């Protein structure tokens with residue numbers, strides 16, 4: 001059962017296409033995994049279309065004369081390119097495991113870069129969005145820990161598969177967590193490993209003990 | 224004001240229903256898909272195009288870009304009407320999602336180039352395969368089982384189990400997901416892959 005969902009506002013911005021690319025993919029992937037939000041998205045689509053098309057209005061006067069021509073032009077236009085979905089690439093392979101990707105990620109499979117080891121049992125692979133936005137897969141083997149940190153910007157994390165915990169809760173498949181600078185946390189895995197998708201709009205800032213030494217290296221987690 | 228009244232009256236004389244009526248709009252799309260009905264398309268165009276134009280002009284502040292959006296959206300309505308699935312939502316909502324995708328691509332084309340995210344990567348509103356998926360699920364259960372029972376044994380275990388639970392035991396995809404403790408998306412993709420595989424097996428026997 002998914003406990004953590006994007007906000008209503010984020011779902012609206014997803015439907016409108018007004019989120020950043022990284023956030024569109026992250027929220028879209030959550031929606032793939034979450035029947036609850038799928039229902040919400042349908043409602044929002046209906047509301048937005050109602051807002052767009054609901055008002056009574058007549059065609060501009062200049063149109064009525066040209067209407068036949070406009071319709072003609074469309075009917076004679078070449079059909080838009082045939083777009084089909086290639087779903088042969090639905091799986092990520094890492095550390096001898098196979099992870100099935102939700103539809104949004106499968107459609108963007110070609111953007112996934114190669115895996116690099118970060119610290120300890122953690123791996124990272126970037127999702128290339130063609131911009132300076134940062135979206136990463138983060139894989140934590142079982143018993144891995146990210147040193148306590150806060151966020152200078154926002155960090156959105158979506159659990160694709162597995163479980164991680166921090167001081168406040170436990171996060172499982174489909175859980176979507178948005179944190180900002182006011183949150184301090186130490187994500188870790190226990191018996192199970194965890195594959196997440198994470199987007200950051202600023203580097204992590206480590207807050208405790210020795211891990212502060214990591215701050216110069218926080219780009220390891222970031223880019 | 225008078226123009227509006229006239230427009231409505233003249234439309235009423237043509238047909239008692241109007242595109243604001245969701246059932247009628249869905250019907251118009253069905254006629255375009257089945258018979259390339261020009262009359263049905265004209266009716267939809269008269270209703271949706273001016274609204275799209277007003278919306279896009281507000282969005283882009285540019286008449287020509289707004290026209291492009293209207294043109295592209297309505298061209299997809301005409302050419303892709305067969306992709307509209309009435310059980311998924313209203314015709315207006317479907318047209319909205321097409322316009323949303325086209326707006327997204329127009330906005331991003333101005334910003335970046337090559338590796339840029341496209342609307343299709345996010346919302347496969349106009350992708351063909353999505354739809355044949357639904358037709359697959361709609362296959363008559365008995366027919367499917369008679370023809371395919373033999374082939375089912377050749378499927379990988381996980382896919383065979385999904386097919387059995389759905390087509391033999393009549394469970395919903397969500398129930399299968401719950402029963403197997405796997406995500407709904409996994410059930411969907413297993414089912415889809417299984418049906419693809421079954422199709423291949425059938426064709427290879429032809």
Ligand SMILES: [Zn+2]
Nearest residue numbers: 005034036037
């Ligand atoms: Zn949700």
